[in-house]
Amino acid sequence: xxxxxxxxxxxxxxxxAEKPALKDVSLTIAQGEWVAIIGHNGSGKSTLAxxxxxxxxxxxxxxxxxxxxxTEENVWKIREKVGIVFQNPDNQFVGATVQDDVAFGLExxxxxxxxxxxxxxxxxAQVNMLEFATREPARLxxxxxxxxxxxxxxxxxxxxxILDEATSMLDPAGRAEVLALIQELQAQSKMTVxxxxxxxxxxxxxxxxxxxxxxxxxxxxxxAEIFTHGEELLHLGLDVPYPERLKAALRRRGVAMPxxxxxxxxxxxxxxxxxxxx
Amino acid sequence: xxxxxxxxxxxxxxxxxxxTTTIRDGSYTAIIGHTGSGKSTLLxxxxxxxxxxxxxxxxxxxxxxxxxxxxxxxPIRQQVGMxxxxxxxQLFEQTVAKDIAFGPENFxxxxxxxxxxxxxxxxxxxxxxAVLEQSPFDLxxxxxxxxxxxxxxxxxxxxxxxDEPTAGLDPAGRNDMMKMFQRLHEKQGMTxxxxxxxxxxxxxxxxxxxxxDEGHLIKEGTPREIFQSEQWLADHQLGLPKTxxxxxxxxxxxxHFDPLPLTTDELADQLAKQIGGGAHD
Numbered sequence: 001x002x003x004x005x006x007x008x009x010x011x012x013x014x015x016x017a018e019k020p021a022l023k024d025v026s027l028t029i030a031q032g033e034w035v036a037i038i039g040h041n042g043s044g045k046s047t048l049a050x051x052x053x054x055x056x057x058x059x060x061x062x063x064x065x066x067x068x069x070x071t072e073e074n075v076w077k078i079r080e081k082v083g084i085v086f087q088n089p090d091n092q093f094v095g096a097t098v099q100d101d102v103a104f105g106l107e108x109x110x111x112x113x114x115x116x117x118x119x120x121x122x123x124x125a126q127v128n129m130l131e132f133a134t135r136e137p138a139r140l141x142x143x144x145x146x147x148x149x150x151x152x153x154x155x156x157x158x159x160x161x162i163l164d165e166a167t168s169m170l171d172p173a174g175r176a177e178v179l180a181l182i183q184e185l186q187a188q189s190k191m192t193v194x195x196x197x198x199x200x201x202x203x204x205x206x207x208x209x210x211x212x213x214x215x216x217x218x219x220x221x222x223x224a225e226i227f228t229h230g231e232e233l234l235h236l237g238l239d240v241p242y243p244e245r246l247k248a249a250l251r252r253r254g255v256a257m258p259x260x261x262x263x264x265x266x267x268x269x270x271x272x273x274x275x276x277x278x
Numbered sequence: 279x280x281x282x283x284x285x286x287x288x289x290x291x292x293x294x295x296x297x298t299t300t301i302r303d304g305s306y307t308a309i310i311g312h313t314g315s316g317k318s319t320l321l322x323x324x325x326x327x328x329x330x331x332x333x334x335x336x337x338x339x340x341x342x343x344x345x346x347x348x349x350x351x352x353p354i355r356q357q358v359g360m361x362x363x364x365x366x367x368q369l370f371e372q373t374v375a376k377d378i379a380f381g382p383e384n385f386x387x388x389x390x391x392x393x394x395x396x397x398x399x400x401x402x403x404x405x406x407x408a409v410l411e412q413s414p415f416d417l418x419x420x421x422x423x424x425x426x427x428x429x430x431x432x433x434x435x436x437x438x439x440x441d442e443p444t445a446g447l448d449p450a451g452r453n454d455m456m457k458m459f460q461r462l463h464e465k466q467g468m469t470x471x472x473x474x475x476x477x478x479x480x481x482x483x484x485x486x487x488x489x490x491d492e493g494h495l496i497k498e499g500t501p502r503e504i505f506q507s508e509q510w511l512a513d514h515q516l517g518l519p520k521t522x523x524x525x526x527x528x529x530x531x532x533x534h535f536d537p538l539p540l541t542t543d544e545l546a547d548q549l550a551k552q553i554g555g556g557a558h559d
Binding site for chain 1: 291312314341418420421445446447448449450451475515517522524527528531533539542543545546547549550552553554556
């Protein structure tokens with residue numbers, strides 16, 4: 001396993017804050033892995049993301065990205081490896097057209113023009129937005145805007161892409177569209193994906209889910225392992241997949257339900273077995 | 279009523295086409311439809327921010343037509359409170375109290391009185407009194423949105439119009455906010471009009487649903503009527519509430535549901551009977 005991100009005993013406190021935002025966080029993310037970080041608002045998710053690419057400087061502890069320790073000296077090299085897609089699609093556009101916007105990051109890195117043209121073209125093709133290349137970003141739908149933002153990131157060929165609630169301001173169609181795109185990109189390029197999210201469907205797509213609460217890692221495991229803690233998740237202000245909610249409601253009515261995590265298809269099958277043995 | 283954007287210019291575009299409907303006093307009406315279907319355009323007619331190009335919109339006893347003068351619309355704006363998407367972007371004052379008092383002061387309420395009202399409003403939206411003297415910009419996103427809603431409620435509207443009020447909030451924040459609107463609806467008899475993409479919220483809270491598509495009102499009815507046909511919804515790029523989708527999958531396996539369950543509890547009740555667990559109750 002090649003390690004993409006390694007975090008050891010990370011602590012962070014915002015200036016003037018009473019409580020630390022991150023407390024002794026240690027975790028390792030493998031290259032090519034898709035990790036979802038979940039937790040309610042204020043649990044430290046976004047602070048963690050900003051500590052990974054040096055937008056915030058760790059209070060104490062060690063952050064290593066793509067083999068490089070995060071230091072003042074390395075921070076620019078690390079940012080070349082890590083792209084972040086933020087929550088609000090309207091706050092991350094600088095270009096007058098879609099293609100200018102995708103080119104912006106490359107211009108900053110003085111990529112030669114012929115290569116820039118190819119990379120912009122390829123990135124827009126990958127997110128399926130080529131036909132919008134000369135449009136104004138302001139006139140796109142939310143899902144389209146986030147696809148352009150993602151194109152701007154992948155044009156820079158990062159090893160790691162961080163989605164900081166990148167789908168939370170989109171309508172269900174836009175959300176599904178962006179999620180499908182990430183799945184496709186990850187399958188093709190084996191990019192490391194760190195998705196910070198409230199959306200259970202997005203978390204369920206990950207290889208591993210890390211649960212943060214009050215700045216601490218309280219649980220990590222496969223989506224199936226995490227989602228069996230239904231009641232606990234609800235208690236932490238999180239959502240659970242629908243089948244877990246229905247299981248809880250049936251238990252309250254005296255119907256015995258298995259402890260293991262069942263997705264919708266699994267639960268339908270299980271209930272059908274109960275039904276047909278009556 | 280119909281509405282054309284930039285009527286009489288080369289940029290004219292259809293917004294709403296021949297809409298006829300009634301939103302009843304004390305109802306909880308949801309407006310659904312995919313992005314660009316005309317939901318938000320319709321919303322802006324509910325307090326005369328837009329005026330119909332043809333036809334009439336009657337709000338209380340005021341009739342709004344294309345001819346209506348922009349003067350004297352204040353009573354309507356007071357009666358129908360409008361909470362826009364990402365309402366927290368509209369906060370601007372130095373303190374929460376001043377921000378909430380801004381609307382009433384504009385309507386002639388003396389400052390001292392308006393700030394006293396602000397204290398009652400933060401209570402109503404479930405924020406502690408301590409926020410009153412804080413800058414709204416020091417609050418969390420969910421709290422800022424509550425302050426913006428408190429500012430609308432301070433106008434003492436009888437109708438509350440909400441354009442995707444929970445977008446971008448975390449699950450707990452979303453749930454708290456929907457419960458707050460339900461409280462206003464039940465305890466204060468407020469009429470609620472909710473534009474949403476969350477079919478679960480429609481199933482859980484609304485008693486009447488309007489479905490928009492390409493500027494047309496294509497269907498209206500109770501949530502149960504609207505969610506009856508999955509194919510019809512899919513044709514209009516709309517989904518089912520999670521409970522209804524689960525009931526559909528179970529029906530394919532030989533379960534039978536009547537009426538169509540819309541909430542987890544309704545589904546669990548009907549299921550428990552069919553698999554025998556209910557016998558223990």
